[in-house]
Amino acid sequence: MEAIVTVQRAIVEHTPALAPALIPPPRLHISLAMVTLATLCGEAEEAKALQWGFQRFRQLGTKPFLVRFQGMGAFGGGRVVFAKPLEEPNLRRLAEALSDGSTGRPWTPHVTVAKVRTRRDDSLRLPREDATLRVIPAPSYERFMGTVLGEERFSEFVLCRMVGSGVGGDYPVVGSIPF
Numbered sequence: 001m002e003a004i005v006t007v008q009r010a011i012v013e014h015t016p017a018l019a020p021a022l023i024p025p026p027r028l029h030i031s032l033a034m035v036t037l038a039t040l041c042g043e044a045e046e047a048k049a050l051q052w053g054f055q056r057f058r059q060l061g062t063k064p065f066l067v068r069f070q071g072m073g074a075f076g077g078g079r080v081v082f083a084k085p086l087e088e089p090n091l092r093r094l095a096e097a098l099s100d101g102s103t104g105r106p107w108t109p110h111v112t113v114a115k116v117r118t119r120r121d122d123s124l125r126l127p128r129e130d131a132t133l134r135v136i137p138a139p140s141y142e143r144f145m146g147t148v149l150g151e152e153r154f155s156e157f158v159l160c161r162m163v164g165s166g167v168g169g170d171y172p173v174v175g176s177i178p179f
Contacts, residue, residue, distance in 0.1 A: 014140030
């Protein structure tokens, strides 16, 4: 994912104060789906969610496969910049199988490259009075909109907790299962 690191450098060159918004390279991952659990849960509920996801994978007969990335996108009014996976039938099937519809909107598999937190989550400690830091300016990444960003082997299901702790959107790993 060397090309994604290049995009991250471009974002910081354009707006240096956004450095804390970058997702550290070892933490880059494909977000396939978002599943909302009914309550804040403990390890037992997280283990059930992990098993549920693994069973869904097994039902599909998923084997490791390559995912190719090309281009950039943004959502959340420009708060999140992501790398786009090229359409891959296995990836789409997995995303659809894991979706529980709880978000109320279609989910697009993606790799988050940078994320500016909302006001209620000040984990990045960016000055809120500076409106330019509430979004990631499109000119900082738009030259990569059609760029081939590489490929990654997709071979593991990882359940992460989305809690907003940590710099750069650090999603703590609950568990993982290779397929």
